[in-house]
Amino acid sequence: MHGYIRSARRYRWLIVSVLTIVWGAGAIAAYVDYTTTFESEAIIWGQRPPPELASGPADPSLSVVQTPATQQAALLTQLFQTESFLREVVARTSLQESIRGTVNEKKTVEDVRKRLRAQALGTNLLSVSFTARDPRIAYEVVIAALALRGERVTQSRVAATASISALYQKELEVTQGRALDLQRQLDEFNESHAGPLTEEEQHRRDQLRLALDFVQIRLGDLRGRIDQALIAPALLDVSGVEFQVLDEPTVERSPRGGAKPAASIAGVAAAAGLLLAALVVLLGTLLSDRLAGSDNIARLAPARLFATVPYVPEAAGRRGRDARTALAAIAFEDDAAARRARVR
């Protein structure tokens, strides 16, 4: 531990310089990021559609665990993950002009995906926000995203209504056929049994009447559901309670929404500075834990320095060879010559 403290003291000016450079650069970057970030935000009141206005009271997709706000935020977040949605959002903003015909389109879409956020603020309150360097673009993106979401929801409702109406219609036709068939059977029975009925015949007639009643009730229910499926979406749209924008997005004039990224930049810079300083101390300690020269041989006491062998540069060796090769040549060349003589 003392070694590390010694290194920290020895390299204090280097550490101070490193920290000044890294932290300074981080602080400047964080400040620039903060002052050039503009966030546009829409606050929305979300409400779960009433069960009687939904596709059906028995609809299993009707969640009771999620709050209306989280439900709507989840829906928006899913939409923001789709490239087609984001491309259409970009196409409705000023961003489209800057990226038209360039290879940056995909990058821009990815960038929009990262910065477009939907989050629940309460049980019914949620926000949709976008941060950009240009406040106008931030505003445009939020507006476009909300508008596109509305269109998509309407489209999906129309599609869902059409399909469910078709299903009910088919069921209605089958049930009507069944009702006609039962009515015909009952009429035939009444015609063929004019006199007093036996107990068994009475039971048969009652069965037919009961079945006919059930089918007629079912017919009424189906007609009601068909009407409901057609009217419910229209009612939701008219009332506007399901997705109501309370605070419209605005073009911000002062920086907003950049505090978190700026804090991240500052945090990373702080951590990087500390890491580099630690690295300097570590390397300093490791390097200092070697014999720097004959002067600090005392660190190996009671060992004593007997002599120092100077470094022999490569040029000192014969024909530029290193010292070892040159020494080996001097020491053993007679042996090699003798061996060569023996071979000859």
Next chain:
Amino acid sequence: MNSRSEVTRAFDGLASRIDASGFHRIGFTSAVLGEGVSTTALGTALSLAALREETVVLIDANWLEPSLTADAAAAGAPGLADLLAKKVDLAAVVRPASHAGLAFVPVGDRSSARPSLRSVSSLIASKPLAQRTIVVDLPPILAGEPFVLPWAALLDQLFVVLREAATPLPLVRQALARLGVSTPEIVLSRAAGSSGDPLPALRAAPA
């Protein structure tokens, strides 16, 4: 001044101190591999031979990395290990002195024997070597302690070679502790760029 003598002169300072101390049986080891022990042993042996004007016996006792044997192209030749195993006699393993005054003993077949206090003692005390200057190249202490300790007890001086600004001190301390010598002697091998021209050091070396 030719380049050959310039290289050997780098070791003159070390050789002079050894000569002045009156050491005749010296060894070089290190804490870890790659410290330049074999180079130091070779350079010192050459320099001592020139200084004392007698034949110096250089013994490659590096069981882990016998690079001097490789330099002498004596990898398959009988050597120290065969001698310690008593397979051959000393005359058969000593390569006669070159004109540089160096007689060389290669490591030999390392699987045949390991150095022990008794075998190394009898080798050093043998008549042909008793009056000679012997320089022994040894493996690093931490990696090859069993190959170093028998020599440490019998040599006049065992030097620990360190590479300047490279050898980690904790490992050096560990190696010195294992060596068990009361006052270990260090030979500091300068790193590239730390000393520059070797000539000032040569000029400072005793004649």
